[in-house]
Amino acid sequence: MSLIEAQGLERRFGGETVLHGVNLSVERGEIVTIVGPNGSGKSTLLRMLAGALTPSSGTVTHAKGLVIGYVPQKLTLETGLPMSVRRFLDVPKRQSDADVIHALKRVSAETLSARQLEGLSGGQMQRVLLARALLQKPDVLMLDEPTQGLDQTGQADFYRMIEELRQELGCAVMMVSHELHVVMSASDRVICLNGHICCQGTPEIVQSAPEYRALFGTGTHGTLALYRHEHDHTHDHVHDENCAHGEDA
Amino acid sequence: MLDDFAARALFAALGVAMAAGLIGPFVVWRRMAYFGDAMAHAAILGVALSFGFAISVFSGVLLSALLVAVLFLTLTHRNQTSDSALGVIAHSALAFGLVAVAMSRQAVNVETYLFGDVLTVARSDLAMIWQVLLVVAAWLIWRWRALVTWIVSDDLALTSGYHPKREELGLILALALVVAVGIKAVGALLITAMLIIPAASARPHVRSPEAMVLLSVVFAGVSAFGGLKAAFMFDTPAGPSIVCVAAVLFICSLLVSVIRR
Missing domain, CATH: 3.40.50.300 (P-loop containing nucleotide triphosphate hydrolases)
Structure with missing residues (x-):
């Protein structure tokens, strides 16, 4: 179907x-x-x-x-919410380091892992959102x-x-x-x-x-x-x- | 040891502060400070209710807090902005509460409920406080994944199979419980401070939501301990002293984060 x-x-x-x-x-x-x-x-x-x-x-x-791997138009993140890229990729379920590295590499964002979401540019954020969606298989x-x-x-x-x-x-x-x-x-x-x-x-x-x-x-x-x-x-x-x-x- | 009023006061203050510290970050993330404030103001109405219906103060305050939640949802669905809705609810509830307490002709000191009176907690109060702390902690652990997904984005939660409305309801109930036990320790006017200040103090030093909750609990606990010590030492009211220590910790936290940058 x-x-x-x-x-x-x-x-x-x-x-x-x-x-x-x-x-x-x-x-x-x-x-x-x-x-x-x-x-x-x-x-x-x-x-x-x-x-x-x-x-x-x-x-x-x-x-x-x-x-569903959903990539929203933009993420309006609360500034009060501390969240590294690595932690964000564990939303909603925890992912293995190997999977995370693979997903980040796939979207050419492997250098962003330790960064806070707040400081990302629009293009970087887009890649991270995509990586998160990919990790859901x-x-x-x-x-x-x-x-x-x-x-x-x-x-x-x-x-x-x-x-x-x-x-x-x-x-x-x-x-x-x-x-x-x-x-x-x-x-x-x-x-x-x-x-x-x-x-x-x-x-x-x-x-x-x-x-x-x-x-x-x-x-x-x-x-x-x-x-x-x-x-x-x-x-x-x-x-x-x-x-x-x-x-x- | 719990026969000693000073020990009871310490454990009561610690319990309330830690429960507030646990959910404080969520209040900050969801911008619910005024919502918590409205619940706390309405607590005076809850106290009056408890006299009127001969139920415990805890139950009365819990009822009034839930009434605030229902009124808030009704008003905001009827095109009121959330801050004006909360303004109407908080201050009407406080005014009706003060009038109702006066009409009940009970020999009560309203100040006890406005500013708390942790030195007079009974063993039963203490048991209630720690039960609330355990329930809130268990709920947080149980719902953690869903809660964090919801905080990040409603849409991500929905597409991951979670229900934002359910998580929000859980948070509102947890908030009502903390307000209901917090009245005794820090009072209706200052309980919001214990929700916001420790969480805000934690924010500059953490890089994950988990760390923020843990550090917020630590700040809240230290404030309760230090505040109570100060209250004994300087013979000052306990609730306000606890909030003063929390505020001083906030300033220190801010200074440290500025220096480290």
Whole structure:
């Protein structure tokens, strides 16, 4: 069976419906990327699939004994909480030193072990969060905007690492992103979200889907358009409306 | 040995301080200082309750502390900010408590409950204090993994199969127990100090949550011991003396951490 199955997911926050009518499943070993404009419900969907958020209606079914390696968007750590990287990797369960060294090496963070979490940079923190998730030996790795705050090279490296990890561990990967041009090439499946699933499929299919074009710009073609789009959010709003319009009918 | 009032006072103060020192770090991490304060203020209402219903002061205070928790959850669900909700609860409960105690026409000195009176603890009080200490310690050991995961992040706890709400409930109950026994030793107005100050003193010197809890307990114990000694020596009130020593230790801890840097 599928690792995760979601049916008729809906989520409201204070009377506002953020997400509705979402049906989807995650299969073993696939890389799924969720894209969509700000406020389209990407993180909400991921957190519901991970079990961190209860849907207002609909169901999320996890395969029996499913282990999730969850990498939150960011960790808002209390400054009053002393926590070294090494200790953090023991959350929730204690890990052997050998496993910890291996996981840290895997994400090129082996020098960070003794550091306090407080003092880490955004990129270092991201690696540590990923290492912690890897130590859970997850069936599915869930990442919420993992490349936020990384520069171009950092992003490319990060995605390459995720792809290698999938090869190595055979785990499914589900991530939320707005960096389309990089994600698209690494994903088996892209889900285009805007309050509901606008369209989904392989990167090529999604890229040429009219719903996707409506969301992410039609001025130019191909990846360059997507890339440019990142720096030009002024069109988002208009296109969002177009998309919602076409789908809700 | 426990027939001696001085020995009883020492063990009572140590027990309360160590229990407060154990959960103090969690109060700091979850920013629940004002919550603990509201529970402590409401304790006076609990004292009045205990007169009204002829139950022990411990039970009365425990009830009032839990009432605070319920009121707090209700108010914050009704769009009140948490600090205004706690402000309303803490001071209303204190005011109603003072009025109720006066109306009960019992010959009680309210100061005993506001500032504590560790020199008059009975053997039964002492037994209760140490039972609470053991229960809180056992709970911490039992829930430790879940608690730390929850402190780090709600989402990590949820995706690891823990329930943040359950851990929070556990912490609230532990807090209510500590407040209920702390009234006797350091009093309603100063029990929050024993939750916060030892934990804050420990913070600059530790690199893990475990170390912070242990060092917090040590600081709390030393404060209780030193404070009581000082109270005997200078003939000062015990509760405030204990908190004074805790505060002096905090300043020393801060100085040491500045010098070491």
